[in-house]
Amino acid sequence: GWSDYLHGGVLTLIFDEMLGWLSRYMGHDAMTARLEVRYRKPVPLGGRLTFNAVLDREVKGLLDIRLCAKLGDGSVAAEGKGRMMIIED
Numbered sequence: 001g002w003s004d005y006l007h008g009g010v011l012t013l014i015f016d017e018m019l020g021w022l023s024r025y026m027g028h029d030a031m032t033a034r035l036e037v038r039y040r041k042p043v044p045l046g047g048r049l050t051f052n053a054v055l056d057r058e059v060k061g062l063l064d065i066r067l068c069a070k071l072g073d074g075s076v077a078a079e080g081k082g083r084m085m086i087i088e089d
Contacts, residue, residue: 006043030084037080
């Protein structure tokens with residue numbers, strides 16, 4: 001990113017990984033159907049981030065998941081929502 005801040009694409013990459021890992025944790029093979037990210041604050045390089053993913057709902061082979069990244073002071077750096085498609089063998 002610019003100067004001393006994390007590139008937003010890195011946050012998006014981590015959110016996408018979180019979607020996949022939560023889906024896998026729930027026992028599903030799934031792939032990202034949609035991912036929306038809203039950036040709230042710049043993230044200084046070298047700072048600490050805490051990530052959270054919560055399942056909102058599961059319906060008809062889809063998982064809707066809420067995502068959040070918080071800075072060390074507890075403020076929201078980015079939030080998102082994603083939809084995973086469950087893949088059937």
